[in-house]
Amino acid sequence: xxxxxxFDDDAEAVREFADGITYPVLIDRQHLLSELYAISNVPTVxxxxxxxxxxxxxxxxxxVDMFTEFHGIDPEDHKNEIRDWVRNDVVGIDAExxxxxxxxxxxxxxxxxxxxRIAVELRRSGRPDAADVHFAAAAELAPVDFTIRxxxxxxxxxxxxxxxxxxxxxxxxxxxAPYHGIPAKR
Amino acid sequence: xxxTIIDDEARVIDAHVDGDRVLLDPADFAVAAGWEVKPxxxxxxxxxxxxxxxxxxxxxGRVDLFATMSALDRPxxxxxxxxxxxxxxxxxNRDHALRDLRAAPFELPDLDGNPHRFxxxxxxxxxxxxxxxx
Numbered sequence: 001x002x003x004x005x006x007f008d009d010d011a012e013a014v015r016e017f018a019d020g021i022t023y024p025v026l027i028d029r030q031h032l033l034s035e036l037y038a039i040s041n042v043p044t045v046x047x048x049x050x051x052x053x054x055x056x057x058x059x060x061x062x063x064v065d066m067f068t069e070f071h072g073i074d075p076e077d078h079k080n081e082i083r084d085w086v087r088n089d090v091v092g093i094d095a096e097x098x099x100x101x102x103x104x105x106x107x108x109x110x111x112x113x114x115x116x117r118i119a120v121e122l123r124r125s126g127r128p129d130a131a132d133v134h135f136a137a138a139a140e141l142a143p144v145d146f147t148i149r150x151x152x153x154x155x156x157x158x159x160x161x162x163x164x165x166x167x168x169x170x171x172x173x174x175x176x177a178p179y180h181g182i183p184a185k186r
Numbered sequence: 187x188x189x190t191i192i193d194d195e196a197r198v199i200d201a202h203v204d205g206d207r208v209l210l211d212p213a214d215f216a217v218a219a220g221w222e223v224k225p226x227x228x229x230x231x232x233x234x235x236x237x238x239x240x241x242x243x244x245x246x247g248r249v250d251l252f253a254t255m256s257a258l259d260r261p262x263x264x265x266x267x268x269x270x271x272x273x274x275x276x277x278x279n280r281d282h283a284l285r286d287l288r289a290a291p292f293e294l295p296d297l298d299g300n301p302h303r304f305x306x307x308x309x310x311x312x313x314x315x316x317x318x319x320x
Contacts, residue, residue: 001312005294005314007316007318013319032294036279038283042317043316046313046314053288099286107261110274115272134268151318
């Protein structure tokens with residue numbers, strides 16, 4: 001089964017994406033999973049077997065092809081790999097590689113997640129100016145983490161598909177394109 | 187003072203702020219952080235973490251929030267000027283996922299607000315997809 005978890009604040013915005021989908025689509029306003037599994041960008045996919053072992057840890061994989069032109073990743077590859085796992089038990093990664101594939105969060109990256117959570121709560125309780133202070137602190141602690149920097153764009157009135165995003169993307173590339181997990185095959 | 191404590195969700199509780207300490211009644215602590223104070227230690231359901239030095243975490247019957255979070259190996263970030271405190275996850279849970287490759291359970295709502303628990307899907311292969319609209 002598929003379980004989709006949205007790092008979003010507004011359930012109605014997510015609903016457009018979830019239209020017609022029959023598997024669980026959950027909303028994670030606190031980005032709990034970004035802390036529990038050291039997730040630093042979306043989409044991040046992991047495969048978990050029936051005994052709750054992670055057989056394939058955090059990986060960049062796209063389920064839809066709307067951004068293929070931009071990132072050059074073919075979603076069919078991932079769908080075929082899932083079929084191969086379900087039918088033939090092929091996971092394509094050995095356990096030793098899986099165990100070292102995801103770097104732990106640094107202390108700053110953890111604090112950034114907590115600052116982000118505080119900002120989200122302040123915004124929700126009608127204190128946007130106080131929220132901005134904590135969004136800024138989060139951004140300073142984790143400057144190229146998309147679950148912080150890009151996630152805060154719509155919450156601060158910035159376009160997450162506009163200039164601010166392309167600036168962030170440039171900063172991320174300049175920093176060596178860091179990702180907590182297995183990067184995309186291109 | 188009233189504090190908002192953010193754990194899996196944000197909850198407003200009464201707290202006693204004493205210098206650098208934030209002290210909570212055990213019942214409020216249980217609501218805010220999900221751990222009950224029992225004779226055997228801090229308990230979450232069946233799981234208990236013993237209090238090695240109760241005098242460090244209990245002050246006049248109140249729970250010292252920062253000392254307790256530290257004892258439970260949970261990060262905490264306080265914005266006391268804004269009356270908000272965020273609690274992080276036990277580092278051990280993430281370590282189990284990253285190094286032991288054991289899934290870390292969670293509970294999250296769907297878009298209609300109905301809770302879903304990771305344990306509901308036991309015995310099934312899962313493709314967990316973290317995504318966003320941004």
